Amino acid sequence: xxxxxxxxxxxxxxxxxxxxxxxxxxxxxxxxxxxxxxxxxxxxxxxxxxxxxxxxxxxxxxxxxxxxxxxxxxxxxxxxxxxxxxxxxxxxxxxxxxxxxxxxxxxxxxxxxxxxxxxxxxxxxxxxxxxxxxxxxxxxxxxxxxxxxxxxxxxxxxxxxxxxxxxxxxxxxxxx
Numbered sequence: 001x002x003x004x005x006x007x008x009x010x011x012x013x014x015x016x017x018x019x020x021x022x023x024x025x026x027x028x029x030x031x032x033x034x035x036x037x038x039x040x041x042x043x044x045x046x047x048x049x050x051x052x053x054x055x056x057x058x059x060x061x062x063x064x065x066x067x068x069x070x071x072x073x074x075x076x077x078x079x080x081x082x083x084x085x086x087x088x089x090x091x092x093x094x095x096x097x098x099x100x101x102x103x104x105x106x107x108x109x110x111x112x113x114x115x116x117x118x119x120x121x122x123x124x125x126x127x128x129x130x131x132x133x134x135x136x137x138x139x140x141x142x143x144x145x146x147x148x149x150x151x152x153x154x155x156x157x158x159x160x161x162x163x164x165x166x167x168x169x170x171x172x173x174x175x176x
Contacts, residue, residue: 009088010038012081015045035127037091044073044091046127052085053078059089069166072130096134098125100157101141102148132160136167 010018018036035046046052056078063072073090080086097104099122106118125137135157142149 010045012086015047042091044089047084047086049084052087056087092130096129098127098129098137100138131158132163135160136164139164
């Protein structure tokens with residue numbers, strides 16, 4: 001869903017104010033970037049001092065050249081303000097952790113009864129991304145054929161094998 005041509009994007013000051021409001025209401029801490037949803041505009045503004053503009057350029061390139069194959073949020077633009085990058089992109093409903101792997105899942109100790117998840121940690125990369133993104137990132141960190149890939153991921157995430165093939169190819173082409 002695209003923004004209408006008459007839609008005015010929030011200014012960096014408005015994005016910062018919205019982020020401050022969210023932080024106060026959720027007792028959120030500081031992080032290198034902060035995604036701020038503007039649901040009435042179907043817009044997400046992600047900003048901070050990290051490499052957000054290159055992320056926007058990458059998303060724009062993927063959507064432009066692989067949009068029919070790899071769905072990514074539409075990018076409406078980016079800018080710099082007071083040493084921070086701002087990325088304006090389509091709001092994709094549903095938050096993802098975006099770095100889900102065993103070392104970011106704390107569970108009960110052995111011998112403390114049935115194992116259960118105590119907490120998920122390391123939300124630095126979290127945001128509003130498509131479902132295939134969470135699956136692809138989680139699978140990419142897994143040992144091929146290992147327990148995490150074969151036993152646990154199928155239980156907690158919907159498979160997106162076609163998107164993963166493209167994800168894997170892209171990551172390997174970068175030498176990651």
